[in-house]
Amino acid sequence: MHHQLLPITAPLGRYIANASYFRQTVGDFCAFKLVPRIFSTLFFVIEKKQSLEMCYGGTNHKFQSNSIYAFGVGNLPAAFHVTSEIEVILVQMHPGISCLFHNDQAHIFTNQQFDISDIDQNTEHLNEKLSYADSLALKWQLIQEYLIKKFSVNFPQKYGTVAKAIDILRKNSGHFPIKRLSEQVFTSHRNLNYLFMEYVGFSPKKYADIIRFNSFVNLYNQNPEILSDVAFQYGYHDLSHLNKDFMRYIGTSPSDYFENFHSDVNNWCELDHLKP
Template sequence: MQARSLPIPLHLSPYIKSALWLKRNAQESFSFKILPRFHPAFIFSLENTLNITNQFAGIELIFQPCNIYFGGEGILPSLFTIPAKMDVILVLLYPQATGVFWQEDAVHFFNRAGNISYNGQSFRILNERIQEARTIEEKWQHIHLFLTNKLLKKIPYNFSYVQRAINLIRRTSGVISIEALARESCTSQRNLLDSFRQYVGASPKQLASMVRFNSLVKDYILNPKVLDKKIAQYSYYDASHLYKDFTRYLAITPQDFISQVNDINKVI
């Protein structure tokens, strides 16, 4: 798989974590379980993408060429297949960007994904422009201009609570109590919960749990031998506690996870 980073304009950096052009150039496809999705994502399938059916949060999602897909955060296991011929632009958002982009409660998008190519005239026009553009640079320019118009709106006061809380969750790898999270974010636990529902879709506890698990698994992918040493660092009681999260988030054992091809999990 080839992964090429695309430049993110400074004004979009509070909302977009990364933008990648992913091009699979191997001769064989591979299937893998994807980690819990605490970054909502846009997937822009380009002309060379093969039709492929994936299991996303318990439903079948068909990826076809020349379409736009959106997936919110989620904890349900998802099984993806990357065919030999895959050509997409993947835009990973920060968790709080879901509610900002859609201007409605992000909880509606939690554990959901779908084809949004025909969700209104603006998406249809964007999709046409992407496919007509000759280079990746031109395609990306159309995309980030579209996202600029959607994301740079007047943000209500409670958005700052969510941003502070998410930054704390990331800095602590999810190992932080909800009481401390609310206190450090300068708001009440109730207000933080309501704000997360509006902008993120997951509760602060759910997001912290996903970040904690993903942080440990990132270390595990890089070096499986460190697993036992890392359990306590990430506030897991013991190996059985961690195994429960593997079953919950991936529906496979740690050994099965590490034996699969983790190219995408390494990238995102």
């Protein structure tokens, strides 16, 4: 599987956390599990010859060629199985940005994926152009032009509270008291919970737990030391708690995950953006 990070044009920097290009040639096979997703994701299937399949929370989803899919944030066990020649572009949006794209509350899209190839005329036209574009540079240019038009609206003022809270959680790897978090962003716990559900799709507590888990996986992937020592740094005071989170979020044990799914493209680059 070939993986390449894509440059993000300045106007999209405040909306997009990461953009990646993936290509697999004939005869190759790739299968990997996903950590919980804190980024809403747009999934552009440029070309698919045979099989691109995702198992998500126990349900199998097959992707069509020349289609665009939207994913909300997710905490269900998920895995990709790629058994054919494919070409895809993944665009991961900063938390909360999906409300601008979908013009709806984020919790509706939590743990869901939707084919949005024909939600409007602009999306249909983009899909057609992508199928005929003859270079990666042109494909990515077309996608960015489309997204700039999509995101040409202002954030609601109350989103600023969510953005500040997310920044605090990210800087502390999710290990931050939620009551104190409300105080830091000058709102009530109840209101912060409401805003997170609206713009992110999870409560602040659940979101913090996911960031903490992802941060642990990322650090241990980079520096595999004594499992219990690394876990303790992220607030896992016993391995049984860590094992429960692995089963809850990934559907496997820590040892099986790190032994069988450690690769350059594991998690499709999501972990890259949780590094300290």
